[in-house]
Amino acid sequence: MVDGKSVDTSMGFTPLAGLMMGTRCGDIDPALPSYLEKATGQSTQEVVTMMNKESGFLGISKASNDFRAVHELSEQGCEQAKLALKMFANRVIATIGSYAATLNGVDVITFTGGIGENSDYLRRTVCENLTYLGVELVADSAQKVGRISTEQSRVVVKVINTDEELMIARDSYRLAS
Ligand SMILES: Nc1ncnc2c1ncn2[C@@H]1O[C@H](COP(=O)(O)OP(=O)(O)O)[C@@H](O)[C@H]1O
Ligand SMILES: CC(=O)OP(=O)(O)O
Numbered sequence: 518m519v520d521g522k523s524v525d526t527s528m529g530f531t532p533l534a535g536l537m538m539g540t541r542c543g544d545i546d547p548a549l550p551s552y553l554e555k556a557t558g559q560s561t562q563e564v565v566t567m568m569n570k571e572s573g574f575l576g577i578s579k580a581s582n583d584f585r586a587v588h589e590l591s592e593q594g595c596e597q598a599k600l601a602l603k604m605f606a607n608r609v610i611a612t613i614g615s616y617a618a619t620l621n622g623v624d625v626i627t628f629t630g631g632i633g634e635n636s637d638y639l640r641r642t643v644c645e646n647l648t649y650l651g652v653e654l655v656a657d658s659a660q661k662v663g664r665i666s667t668e669q670s671r672v673v674v675k676v677i678n679t680d681e682e683l684m685i686a687r688d689s690y691r692l693a694s
């Protein structure tokens with residue numbers, strides 16, 4: 518965001534682009550769908566369904582689309598769950614890096630949504646890899662909302678509760694009036 522306006526997003530024509538999600542694969546090599554069709558004999562629609570509904574956390578962990586469940590399994594030693602968490606964290610780290618490059622540095626990083634608001638584990642894992650930006654988290658970053666970076670941190674890190682319904686209602690009202 519620059520001056521309150523979005524200048525970049527990880528999603529594209531559909532939410533399939535960008536980060537992996539509960540059941541979406543996120544960015545992949547564009548050559549992969551046609552390869553999979555040939556290799557597995559699945560139709561284009563079947564591959565699209567797989568990419569949207571059977572991939573992401575569910576596809577990699579082979580267990581659940583729910584971050585909490587995948588995190589719990591990884592704590593119990595499940596290698597597929599560990600891989601899913603690692604892939605997600607790496608992609609969040611890379612996406613923040615690309616935004617930092619596009620924006621020539623960032624003032625604020627906000628964690629929000631189901632995982633961002635709730636998983637201190639994910640926030641800490643991501644921020645451990647952002648020391649090059651000068652990110653430093655407070656010891657107790659498990660709080661639900663507000664600033665979680667130290668006074669010295671060169672980037673302000675915040676947890677903000679999302680309210681998609683309110684934003685959709687506001688945008689709809691603005692477009693309709
Ligand atoms: N307390 C929590 N700790 C960790 N993850 C959580 C917690 N509560 C919700 N989540 C995760 O948030 C995700 C859903 O977030 P949400 O922003 O609603 O995503 P989506 O838009 O994909 O439905 C789920 O993976 C869920 O496990
Ligand atoms: C992008 C997004 O939030 O998708 P969904 O809630 O349908 O998983």
Ligand SMILES: [Mg+2]
Pocket residue numbers: none
């Ligand atoms: Mg959603």
